[in-house]
Amino acid sequence: MVATSPTQESLFSAQDGQRLAGGFLTIAQTLALAELGNLVLDASSLLISAGVRLGVANRFYPGVVIEAAPGAVVTIGRGNTFWPGAVITVRAGTVTIGNDNQFGPGGFTASLDEAGAISIGSRCRCRDGASLFRGSVLGDGAQVLGPIQVQDCFLAAGGSFAEPAPDARGGVLKGVGRARHLTIGRGQVIEGSGRFDPADVKPQSFHHPSARAGS
Structure with missing residues (x-):
């Protein structure tokens, strides 16, 4: 393990405080996703809400955001790849993602601001700025x-x-x-x-x- 200086520890603590206030996993909790076989390439730039149901063997590039408000449901299977700039934001409703999908490169958004659902099966590909909203199946x-x-x-x-x-x-x-x-x-x-x-x-x-x- 690489040693951290008091200044670095203070910075991480401040970042974690902001993450927790926003309902996201801490940096250590984000790194711990690797214990499930997920590949986390940059934990400091990956934001995942604490309530997200996450499977195994997913690959997360830097700059990915998966946000689920209290009461919203986000379920992600296994083997998915989230390229830089992939963003999922769910204020209400349900987003369900299967296995072995590609989100990006070139940007991807899935967004629910009201009750409803987005459903994505397996082996799908959404890239180059694709955006999914309520009722997308x-x-x-x-x-x-x-x-x-x-x-x-x-x-x-x-x-x-x-x-x-x-x-x-x-x-x-x-x-x-x-x-x-x-x-x-x-x-x-x-x-x-x-x-x-x-x-x-x-x-x-x-x-x-x-x-x-x-x-």
Whole structure:
């Protein structure tokens, strides 16, 4: 163990006081998450509320925030990767995250300010500024790619982005803008710019002609 000076100890104590006041784990408690097999790359820049239900083998890069207000529920499975800038804030309601998901790189937000739910399955990918709000349901393998604000949307389950057959993958939203009240089926994608129109839904193989040709 690296020895700390009285000045460092005083600084850590002050930081912990602020963390506890905000309902977050102390730096030592954050480091202790590694005992569950989680990888904590920078405990001083990782903020996790004390009430978060956290599984094993998750990877946390610097600058991640997972905040759950009293009475809110955040449950995270195993094997998830939270890239720098991933932020989950829950004032009320429930956020449920499965296993082996990728949140980032490029930023990710999940936010609930009122009663409701966000549900994310397993092997999903949300990156490059993707934002999920109340009523977002991502089945296994679903993807949100780009700075898209998603609310009350259902993305069906399927294979992950690594699935060789694009039309067997989970539903995908890609582009930029706001997506509201949409259902994206297995193997389907909507690419939007500003708005996302259900009339624009396409098979994912449309964007992967080589895979389509090889099928």
